[in-house]
Amino acid sequence: DGGITQSPKYLFRKEGQNVTLSCEQNLNHDAMYWYRQDPGQGLRLIYYSQIVNDFQKGDIAEGYSVSREKKESFPLTVTSAQKNPTAFYLCASSRENTEAFFGQGTRLTVV
Amino acid sequence: AQRVTQPEKLLSVFKGAPVELKCNYSYSGSPELFWYVQYSRQRLQLLLRHISRESIKGFTADLNKGETSFHLKKPFAQEEDSAMYYCALSSPGTYKYIFGTGTRLKVLA
Numbered sequence A: 001d002g003g004i005t006q007s008p009k010y011l012f013r014k015e016g017q018n019v020t021l022s023c024e025q026n027l028n029h030d031a032m033y034w035y036r037q038d039p040g041q042g043l044r045l046i047y048y049s050q051i052v053n054d055f056q057k058g059d060i061a062e063g064y065s066v067s068r069e070k071k072e073s074f075p076l077t078v079t080s081a082q083k084n085p086t087a088f089y090l091c092a093s094s095r096e097n098t099e100a101f102f103g104q105g106t107r108l109t110v111v
Numbered sequence B: 001a002q003r004v005t006q007p008e009k010l011l012s013v014f015k016g017a018p019v020e021l022k023c024n025y026s027y028s029g030s031p032e033l034f035w036y037v038q039y040s041r042q043r044l045q046l047l048l049r050h051i052s053r054e055s056i057k058g059f060t061a062d063l064n065k066g067e068t069s070f071h072l073k074k075p076f077a078q079e080e081d082s083a084m085y086y087c088a089l090s091s092p093g094t095y096k097y098i099f100g101t102g103t104r105l106k107v108l109a
Helices: none
Strands: A004-007 A010-013 A019-025 A031-038 A042-051 A054-057 A064-066 A076-078 A087-094 A106-110 B003-005 B010-014 B019-021 B024-026 B032-038 B045-049 B072-074 B083-090 B097-099 B103-108
Touching: A004 A087, A010 A019, A019 A031, A019 A087, A019 A106, A042 A064, A042 B097, B003 B083, B003 B097, B010 B019, B019 B103
Parallel strands: A010 A106, B010 B103
Antiparallel strands: A004 A019, A019 A076, A031 A042, A031 A087, A042 A054, A064 A076, A087 A106, B003 B024, B019 B072, B032 B045, B032 B083, B083 B097, B083 B103
C-alpha cells in the first residue's frame, strides 16, 4: 500500500527537550517537505529536500533540524531552541512540479 | 518574493449557491498552481491543478496571469464541500511549494 506515513500521531514533550518526528514514504518521490500548520496561518514551510543528503531551509527553519540519509525518510527534530513548538506538523512528498502527497500529521504539544 | 494570498479566512454559503474562493499570487515567471482540500479528519489532498484544466467535484479554477489570480469556483455548493481549502504555488524547475493561509468553506443547509 503506497503512501506517506507520519509517526507518532500525538507527541508530548517537556520544555527544554528535543523531539524527533518521523516521516516515511514508499512512493519513490525525490522531494520531501515539512510544514507547520497553525490556525489562521495556513501551511508554513520548515524544510524541504529535493534529493538524498541535501535539504534547504524554508520560511520558518529556526529551531528545527532535518536529515535526509535515505530517499524514503525525512525526520524532523524540534529542538529546545524552537520557542513555540506546539503545533500540527505535516510531512509531504512529491516529484518535481507534481501533486504533493501528505501524511496524516503529528500533533506536538509541549507540557 | 513568492507569495500566495487567500484573503478570506472563512466563507459561508447556502447549499445550492455559487462559491468562489479567492487566490492571488506573486511570482516572477510562470508558476504551477494548485488547489488542495482538507476535509474534517482527513489528510490534505490535491483538488485540482491549473495545468490539467479539469473539473473535480464540480470545482474549476482558471489561471489569470494578468490579475495573478487562480480563484476556485463551483456553481452550486453542496454540504459535503465544507472543508479547508488551500491554494498553492510551485516554482518550475524546483520542488518548492508555497501555500496560502487557507479558506474554510462552510456550506449551510
